[in-house]
Amino acid sequence: MENGDRPERAGAKKTSAEAGFLLAQLGAHGAQKFAERLAGLDLVPAHARILRILAASPGMSQRALAEMLSTLPSRLVAFIDELEDKSLLERRPDENDRRNNALRLTEKGEVIFKAVGGVARAHQQALLAALSAEEQQQLAGLLQRVADEQGLIPGVHPGYRGGGRPSEKATR
Amino acid sequence: MENGDRPERAGAKKTSAEAGFLLAQLGAHGAQKFAERLAGLDLVPAHARILRILAASPGMSQRALAEMLSTLPSRLVAFIDELEDKSLLERRPDENDRRNNALRLTEKGEVIFKAVGGVARAHQQALLAALSAEEQQQLAGLLQRVADEQGLIPGVHPGYRGGGRPSEKATR
DNA sequence: TATTGTTATACTCTATAACTATA
C-alpha cells in the first residue's frame, strides 16, 4: 500500500502530510460559515446550489437537475417548492413534453442569485483574510488543478453527508 | 457563472473568486473519498476523529472529548461503544473521580490508528496527484495560514452537516 | 409500457431531556 515509506528525516520540512486534512477541515469550516451567512437571505446551501445551476442552465428539468447535483428527484421537490413559494423560480410544464417541468429563475430569483454571489464574495474575503490577493490567486490555481484532475464539474458540488456512516449496504 | 461584476479586465489573471468555492467543493469530495477508504478498515470518519484525538491526549473523559469535537456527549456513546467492541479503546473509571471515564487506546487501537494514518496518506496522495511534492507543500502552507487565522484547532475538525437546514429555530 | 414529478413510508441521524451513579 502507499504507506509513506518516506524518509521522515530530520531535514524534512516539518510535515506536509496535512494538506489533505487541512482541506477537509477548511472545507467543513467554510461550508458552515457560508451557511450562516446564507441564512441572512433566508436560504440554505441547497437553495444556493439550485439557483447557481439554474442561472447557468435555464429551462432544466427537475430530473436533470437532480442528476447534476447527484441527488434524488424526490429530495429536490421540497427545496424547489420553497424557492417557488418565495417566487425565486417557476416550474413551467415543458411544451414539447409536458411531463417535464422547465425550471427558470424569476426576475426576483436573478436578483437573489446576485445577492448570493455577493454573500459568497464576502464569505471568501473573510475566509481567506490571512492571504494576500496574489496568494489567493495562487491558492485558487492550485485548487483548480486538483479539482480538474479529480474530475469535478466546475461550479457544481453535491452536498456532503460527512458525519454519518456510509450507508450500511453501500459497503458492497 | 460567477458573474461577478468584477472588472474582469484582460489583465486580471482569470478569476480568483473561486477559491472559496473550490475549497468547499474539494473538501466535500475529499471527505467522501476518505470515508470510502476508511470503510476498508471498517471505520467511519467519526471513529477516525476519535482515535486521532485519543492518540494525542490519552485519558481524556468523554465530556472533554465531546467538547473538543463540538458534539454532544450522548452522540459519542454509540461510537465509543463500537470502538470498544472492536477492542480499539477502553473506558476505565477515573480513580480520582469515578464519574469520569478515562479513555485510552488499546495496543490494537494504536495499530489501527497507525493504519488510519496510512489510509490518510494514500488518500492524500491520490487526492493531490495533480500537484508536485513542492506544490503540495506550498498548498499546505497556504492552507495552514488560513486555518490558523480562522482559529481552527490543529488536528481537529468536527463533522459537517452540510446539506441540512440550519436548525429551524436558529432562524429567529 | 416507460418516464417525470410527486407523495407515502420506513429508516437513519440528531437533539433534548429523563435517568443512574457518583460526588
Added chain:
DNA sequence: TATAGTTATAGAGTATAACAATA
C-alpha cells in the same frame, strides 16, 4: 445539589417505493 455518562424519545433528514399524469 451538581456532574459524567447513559438511555429514551421525539424530531429532521434521507432513501425506497408506490402513485398519477403524460408520453
